[in-house]
Amino acid sequence: MKVKEESPDVKTFTFKLEEGEFRFKAGQFVEVSVFGVGEAPFTLSSSPFDTEKFEVSIMRVGSVTSAIHRKKEGDVVGIRGPYGTHFPLEKCEGKDVTIVGGGIGIAPLRSLIYALIHEREKYGNIKVLYGAREPRLIVYKDLWDEFKKHVEVYLTVDFADETWKGHVGVVTTLFDVVEINPKDNMAFVCGPPIIKFVTQKLLELGFAPENIHLSLERMMKCGIRKCGHCNIGKYYVCRDGAVFTYDMIKDIPNPF
Ligand SMILES: Cc1cc2nc3c(=O)[nH]c(=O)nc-3n(C[C@H](O)[C@H](O)[C@H](O)COP(=O)(O)OP(=O)(O)OC[C@H]3O[C@@H](n4cnc5c(N)ncnc54)[C@H](O)[C@@H]3O)c2cc1C
Ligand code: FES
Known part of the structure; x- marks a missing residue:
């Protein structure tokens, strides 16, 4: 290790x-x-x-x-x-991709970014929007320049310091400055504090609920659908998720 x-x-x-x-x-x-x-x-x-x-x-x-x-x-x-389930790469072929992460929520999305870059020619325009509370809390600092060679990357912080020259504001404020066409666009979102607000923004922009993919976090114990800890509505996050489309969970009260 x-x-x-x-x-x-x-x-x-x-x-x-x-x-x-x-x-x-x-x-x-x-x-x-x-x-x-x-x-x-x-x-x-x-x-x-x-x-x-x-x-x-x-x-x-x-x-x-x-x-x-x-x-x-x-x-x-x-x-x-x-x-658990996975991000459906096959659904992204020939489509644009919008990836939105907040805080440590970028971790599963890093795996997705690597996978998309591995077969970059299969996909259309790829935009990554990532927000952290402060510049020092941005993770993968040495990777963003590498990713920028293959995909568009937009970083923001909620609170800037003297070292920060980029965008300031929560990650949803990037939607005001980054042009995103919702047609044939697959969205992927992760980060417990931001997931609800980003989903609302994507829906307002015109993304289809079945094209919004959310990686949900729920308290888990067994991870293999035995204990019932991770239940939401008719689903168990450990077995039916953690990746859901918004379409699947939109009628569940407080799915986030
Ligand atoms: C499918 C899935 C994937 C995850 N992926 C990652 C990941 O890649 N990286 C990562 O850092 N974390 C991830 N998490 C969250 C991680 O599992 C929790 O942070 C961890 O279980 C906390 O354990 P602990 O014993 O350190 O904290 P505890 O001592 O159990 O709890 C400390 C505090 O954190 C809160 N807490 C614990 N678990 C969660 C949770 N899941 N969501 C919200 N609050 C919680 C508790 O209520 C408590 O206030 C994931 C969770 C799930 C369900
Ligand atoms: S964690 Fe036990 S059922 Fe999902």
Whole structure:
């Protein structure tokens, strides 16, 4: 296991297989466990086309995430998965793609961006809109210039400091300055605080509900539809998600 610090409270953990391949699709998650502490779900953030290693990017919020953050290169954690549904890449072929992430919500979308870039010629215009609270909380700082060679990237922060020369405002304010044509455009959104407001914006712009793909977070325990913890409406986020279209969840009270 390798560890990289992305921001003061986010680290990316890289797991390399000694033998065999780890296959997953962008949007799927794994359960990571620390012996004696517990287990928690995290979406894979690396390229699904790289089957020799996989990565998760983890924000420290509580007991399991703090225990994982204390792990050093070479330490061992338990992994089970991959689980859940994925971002439907095949739906994006020949279409434009709009990716909107907030905070650590960019982690699953990083996997999607890698996958789209891997077969860049299959897709139309790709725009990535990402917002963090402050410049120091932006994750993947060394990756954005690389991504800009292949896709359009728009970054924003809620609160600027003297180092920040870019856009200021919550991620939805980027919709006022970035031109987005909703026709034949597939949207992908993740980030608990922003997901509701971004979905509203996309609907106002004219995106079809079935073209808005949301990676939802719910409290989980088993990850395999046994405990009922992650239930929303008729769905279980661990098995029927975590990727849903807005069309699937729009009639569920408070789906976010
Ligand atoms: C499908 C899925 C994918 C996820 N992917 C990622 C990821 O890629 N990177 C990442 O950093 N996190 C991700 N999460 C969230 C992550 O699982 C939680 O942060 C983790 O379970 C917290 O565990 P803990 O023991 O550290 O916190 P706890 O000690 O359990 O809780 C600390 C605080 O965080 C709150 N909390 C715990 N879990 C959640 C949650 N899921 N949503 C909102 N608040 C919560 C608790 O209410 C409490 O206030 C994902 C969650 C799901 C369901
Ligand atoms: S986490 Fe147990 S049913 Fe989904």
